[in-house]
Amino acid sequence: MDELIAALLRGLWTTVQATFGAFALACVLGLIFAMLRRVRIKWIAVPIAWLIEFIRTTPLVVQAVFMWMALPRLIGMPLPALTVGILALGLHYSTYLSEVYRSGIEGVPRGQWEAAVALNFSPAQKWLRIILPQAIPPVLPVMGNYLIVMFKEVPVLMAITLGEMLLAANSYIASTFADGIVPYSLVALFFLAVSYPSSLLVRLMERRLNRQRGA
């Protein structure tokens, strides 16, 4: 039993690493996708929109296994499961986050854009000083929710041998011939123990933000 819990805690640590690594990647890539979609040049914006749609509507597990098998061949050296897992999970959810950014950016009032033009701001100044500081805070709770969703998606990466909790439970069952009830229930409990309090935190953040905006 102690052994099982120790193995699950190690799995939890891997899960947390994968979650935050992938979330960081998704935040950056998502913003890049969101900006590229806004580009006025059609042959950039349209293919990007389709690419986002394609990644978003196909299963993460298939993408992850594909990358797991194809990437090492492509670059000619083996990659650790955690790296491929972070890449796959991050890429998949960057498409969701790009939508989140988009709604945030579209929520910035027109007058703000016009003000940036009127003040003769460069594009970089416009985005960094005016648009993004107003676009991102309102969508922070949605981003928080995606962080939790990503956390719960990590066990899918056991398909590429990432040593997260479900895989840890599996190896424990295989080596001790124990039945699955306790290990799998514990995995579920661990997930619940992290994701439920986190979702309460996100709700709290949402309420705070609404109050600030006087809604």
Next chain:
Amino acid sequence: MTLQLLLYGTLLAAVLSFVFGLARLSRFAAVRGTASVLVELIRGTSLIVQLFWIYYALPHLGIELPKLPAAVIAIGVNYGAYGSEIVRSAILAVPKGQREAAIALNFNSYQRMRYIIVPQALLRMLPPFGNLQVELLKGTALAYFIGLGEVFYRTMTQLNYYLYLLVPIFAGLLVIYFALSQLVLLFYRWAERRLAAGRM
């Protein structure tokens, strides 16, 4: 097999969405509380963990399910919990006056739901349900983990013989999922137009 999973999973998820969604709006605190706790439990753990639990843990409690029903139940219950949120918020979004009008016309609570509230809420539910069903379609690939012969599992079992075709095979597989997703979304857009006709 993927299509079977999609169909049965969607049916079960749709039924459970309404059951949970309506239960969470129930007059009785006990019904409301039970439904909320269940939904939080399901949403707090992941689909893949639930699938493993149903397929690998339940047999030890004496409930042995074949692969397809196990996958359908896991998928249906999981997405049903998410769907219940859609049903609940769509019903809450129906203007209060509609409810009051139904009461004024002496409709009982069943008639009120059936003829006044749900038809209006349904239109609001369609777009989020379309997105949820794409998520469900993606979720069917997880049945691979219990060895159900859906399209991803079949691909993986054949892959060893055709490793040199790795890229085209996976590209084709992804395109299949993409095409199915687009079909699902098209269907929902069509249904939305049908339902909105003559109303808005």
